[in-house]
Amino acid sequence: MRGEIVAFCCERSAYPAADLAGKGKLCYPDNLRVIRIPCAGRVDAIHILKAFEKGAAAVLVLGCEDGACHHITGNIRARERVRYCDMLLKEVGLDGGRVGMFNVAPNETHKFVRIVNEMNEKIKESGETK
Amino acid sequence: MTSCIRDKNIDRVVVAACSPEFKEHVFQQALENAGLNGHLLSVANIREQCAWAHEGDVTEKALELIRMAVNRTRLLQPVEEKELSVNKGVLVVGGGFSALNSAIQLSQLGLPTTLLERESTLGGRIRELENMYGFKTGPMIEAAEGAKNIDILTSAEVLEVEGKIGNFMVRIRKGAEEISRSFGAIVFATGYETEVTDQDFQLKPGVNIISQERLAQMLQASSPKGRPQTVGFIFDFYDENSRFPTLATLSNALAIKQKWGSEVYVLCRDVKVDSEGADQLYREAREHGVVFSKFEEKPRISADDGRVKVEAKDVFLGEDMTLICDLVVAEERILPPAGTKDLSFLLSIRTDSQGFYQDENVHLYPVASERKGIFFIGGCRGDLDFQRALADVSSVVMNVYGLLSSGKVVVEAEKVKVDPQKCVACLTCIRVCPHSAIQLARTEGEKEVAEISDLACDACGVCAAICPAKAIKFEGYSDEQILAQIEALGAP
Numbered sequence: 001m002r003g004e005i006v007a008f009c010c011e012r013s014a015y016p017a018a019d020l021a022g023k024g025k026l027c028y029p030d031n032l033r034v035i036r037i038p039c040a041g042r043v044d045a046i047h048i049l050k051a052f053e054k055g056a057a058a059v060l061v062l063g064c065e066d067g068a069c070h071h072i073t074g075n076i077r078a079r080e081r082v083r084y085c086d087m088l089l090k091e092v093g094l095d096g097g098r099v100g101m102f103n104v105a106p107n108e109t110h111k112f113v114r115i116v117n118e119m120n121e122k123i124k125e126s127g128e129t130k
Numbered sequence: 131m132t133s134c135i136r137d138k139n140i141d142r143v144v145v146a147a148c149s150p151e152f153k154e155h156v157f158q159q160a161l162e163n164a165g166l167n168g169h170l171l172s173v174a175n176i177r178e179q180c181a182w183a184h185e186g187d188v189t190e191k192a193l194e195l196i197r198m199a200v201n202r203t204r205l206l207q208p209v210e211e212k213e214l215s216v217n218k219g220v221l222v223v224g225g226g227f228s229a230l231n232s233a234i235q236l237s238q239l240g241l242p243t244t245l246l247e248r249e250s251t252l253g254g255r256i257r258e259l260e261n262m263y264g265f266k267t268g269p270m271i272e273a274a275e276g277a278k279n280i281d282i283l284t285s286a287e288v289l290e291v292e293g294k295i296g297n298f299m300v301r302i303r304k305g306a307e308e309i310s311r312s313f314g315a316i317v318f319a320t321g322y323e324t325e326v327t328d329q330d331f332q333l334k335p336g337v338n339i340i341s342q343e344r345l346a347q348m349l350q351a352s353s354p355k356g357r358p359q360t361v362g363f364i365f366d367f368y369d370e371n372s373r374f375p376t377l378a379t380l381s382n383a384l385a386i387k388q389k390w391g392s393e394v395y396v397l398c399r400d401v402k403v404d405s406e407g408a409d410q411l412y413r414e415a416r417e418h419g420v421v422f423s424k425f426e427e428k429p430r431i432s433a434d435d436g437r438v439k440v441e442a443k444d445v446f447l448g449e450d451m452t453l454i455c456d457l458v459v460a461e462e463r464i465l466p467p468a469g470t471k472d473l474s475f476l477l478s479i480r481t482d483s484q485g486f487y488q489d490e491n492v493h494l495y496p497v498a499s500e501r502k503g504i505f506f507i508g509g510c511r512g513d514l515d516f517q518r519a520l521a522d523v524s525s526v527v528m529n530v531y532g533l534l535s536s537g538k539v540v541v542e543a544e545k546v547k548v549d550p551q552k553c554v555a556c557l558t559c560i561r562v563c564p565h566s567a568i569q570l571a572r573t574e575g576e577k578e579v580a581e582i583s584d585l586a587c588d589a590c591g592v593c594a595a596i597c598p599a600k601a602i603k604f605e606g607y608s609d610e611q612i613l614a615q616i617e618a619l620g621a622p
Contacts, residue, residue, distance in 0.1 A: 004619055011151075019149045022178035030184040030191050033198070034175070035615050036150070038607055042591030047612050054619040070491065071590035072480065072500055072564035081595075 004031050005119055006051040007060040010040045012070050014062030016106040021113050028113045029120040031057075040064070040101070041074025048085045048099055057123040059085075060115065061101045068105070075103060097122060131157070135164035142206060144199045146174040146192070167208030169606060174199035194618065201614040209605050212543040214585060216296030217314035218242060218534050223288060224319035226254025227267075228508030230274045231523045232317055237279035239531050244281045244311065245274065246302065248469075251284065254321050258346045259516060262381040287469075291316065291477055294567070294586040295503025296539060314534045315503045317526055318487070320470065322509030324375075324462040327368040338438045339431075339458045342378045349385050357390045358456035362440055365461040366399040367428055373515045375462050376403045380411040382459065387418045394420045395453055397429055397442060405515040423451065431458070464513050477504060478566050486512045497526045501566050502586050505529060541584040545605050546594065552601035553579040559593035559602060568593060 009015040015036050021028065033056075037043060040063025048059045061082050063075035082101035090096050102115050135143065143166070145157050150173035158168035176192040184191070218241055222233045225247030237243045245252070252274060256267045274280055286304040293299045298313045326341050340348075365379045380401075383394045394415075401412060401422070416422065429442035440453040466485040474481045479499050480488040487506040490498040497505045507522035508514060514522070533539065548559075548568075555578045560568045567586035570578050582593070582602075594604040 006616065006619070015149075016151060018183075019151055019175070019178040022149075022180075022182035025182060027185055028183060030180075030186075030188050032179075033194070033619060034179050035198075035612065036175075037591070037612070038604075039590040039592060042595050042604070042607055044595040044609065046609065047616065050613050050616045051619070054616050056616075056619060071588065071592060073562075074564070074590055074592055077562070077592060077596070 003057040003123055004033050004055065005029070005058045005060060005116065005123070006056045007032055007034050007062055007116070008037050008040070008043045008047065009034050010063045010074075011036050011038055013064040013068075013106050014104040014112065017062075017104045017109055017112040020107065021109040024109055026109055026113045028116045031120065032116055039069070039071045039074035040078035041069075041071055043078050043081060045081055045085050045088070048082070049088070052089070052094070052098075057098065058119050059099045060119060061099075062104050062112070062115070063101070065103045065105050075101075095126070131160045132164040135161065135166055141166070142170045142203045144172045144174060144196065144203050146176050146196045146199070148177040149173070149175045149179070167210070169209040170203070170206050172199040172203040172206070194620070197618040198615040201618045202611050205608070205611050205614055207605055209545050210543045211540050212584070213538050213540055214296060215537055216534055216539050216585075217298075217312050218537055219244065219311075219313045220530055220534070221246060221298070221300060221311075221313040221316045222319060223316065224254065224321055224508070224510075225249060225252040225284070226319060226321045226508065227256050227259055227270075228321070228519050228523055229254070229317075229319035230256070230270050231520070232319060232507060232526055233280055234270070234273055234277060235523065235527045236530060237277045239527070239535065240279070241531065241534060242279050242281070244283060244313070246283045246286050246288065248287050249284065252282065255343070257350070258343060258378065260350075262377060262516070288473065288476070294583045295501075295533070296585050298503065315505065315530045317505045317507060317530065318473070318510055319506075319508045320467050320473070320510040322374070322513075323465045323467050325465050326460045327463050338436075338456065339460055342375070342382060342459060342462055345382055345386075345457075345459050346378075349382065349389060358392050360393045360395070360453070360455045361386055361390075361457045361459065362438070362453055362455040363394070363396045363398075363459045364429060364440075365396070366401060367425075368461050368463055370400055370402060371513075372464055373403050373405050373408075373513050373518075374464055374509075376401065377405060377408060377411070377515055378462075379459070380408065380415055383420045384411065384415045384418055387415070387420055392456075395455070396420060396422045397425055397440065398422055399425060406517045408515075464509070467510060470510065477501065479504065482512070484512070486510060497522050497529065500564055502588070503533065539585060542589075543584055545584070545589055546582050546587055546591070547603050547605070548580045548582060549601045549603065550577065550579045552599045554599050554601075555579055556598060558596055558598060562592055562596050564588075564590065564592065 043061050051059045061078050063078050069075045079101045085099050104112050162168045174196045180188050180192050220236050220241050220243045222229050223246050233243045233245045252271050260267045289303050290301040296314050302309050363379050424445045425442045429440050432439045438455045438458045444451045482488045489496050497507050505526045507526045508519045550573050559580050565588045567583045568580050571581035591604045594602040
């Protein structure tokens, strides 16, 4: 495993937050790979599991704050799917916590960076990062 | 870029540069100029999310991001734009200030407008505003009645709304008969209701204890018999942040002082709402001799020989204070109008925690709802004041005019599309679509399948993710296109 973190970022919240983090030169681990999606609700279990199949160490789904989703319940659906994937991963022996759903507002750059850093620390502890 | 695409006969483009948030549309335009569909483009974000975000050499990551984008771009298909015709008619539901104003302005812009009012006459609670802001409501109602583009339906209500933006089919009950009409957009301006908050104070509304609405009527009556000597207002105890009750109290206290010359006491807590002109109104009321007393505990109210005794502890004096009033105006709270719950269910549109219609986005699209073509303005979307209601009217007139004025709307055709072969009509997508953009349609083979309206769809992809038969393809973010990006992870 090379230890990438794949982040599915909602184009209305987490994606601009990631851009803004870069603009502010807030450094975060360079093993992050952002995939832009129109709404966190677009993320399906197959996308998350495929990332693990291709060697990712962790997957983040980042959507809008609860109650602020432009598509009403997209972030809530994403959370359900992430929970389901977490359960599947536990069954195949990947310990819990490798997949996470977080709410990030478009201006919450520090929160974005903190989430990425925390996930990176977590996978470092399990010795699977490069 | 345009000439390069033309000369080398390029059919898909990857731009490795800054974030797509900034310049994607510029690159898309360049593709269009070269005769290529604008959707055959991916942007690899190697600036904001790579070069600027990390220290040290990140060339490897940049290359990987570009590989991911290339993988996606290979699978992209063109998305054509098409023109759909829309009905220019607008339905305005309500008969109050916001409804009348928007109907008049829309009709002046040449859009045939139908005004639908539940009561038998137009006006709503407009007379209270007349008292509060000193403008004449009569001419406004006359203007609406006289306008040739406005069709007025009174004693009527909405029974059913079907269809999508550009062509809503609305079933209306008017008196005993039912009529069906088609509209391009619907504006709800159903207003608000007020309720005297009596439970906390043991107030029993009656001859001496009245509501703001009743006070407004008394003030408008030309010669009130037996003018009250002392008037007390109670407000701010139930809800400090309510604009309308605060403004009504301030303006009515001032009006009593000016018209009747009574002694006026306002029992309040903080008087702190944000509203244009409210502070001036407060100062003016004080200058005219209205007495404001600050209380923390609820006042005790009892009957006293045909008058009302109000006892409370004044915070500044630190003493108990007793007022004997001829008239007490009770605190009111703002409620959504009756029928809001049914209507929101009918339209599948959310309401907020207090039961008012929920804005699509408080800052960006305050009058829009999650369904395109359906708007909410004025009191039915929460506690507003006069200026905010006026802003709502302008906003909705601009929105509706922009949508319908040309009679045509340009949309992306079949960006999100159902494969009729795979669809088993399980209705899951219809249930989850946040914009009510999906409905059942009959194909040529007499099979019922889900169909997505290009007009109403907002391209979120929730349906594509949830479809058990994987029958929905979201061009640009299809399963294959997302998975292709993941396939490129770590590959050299």
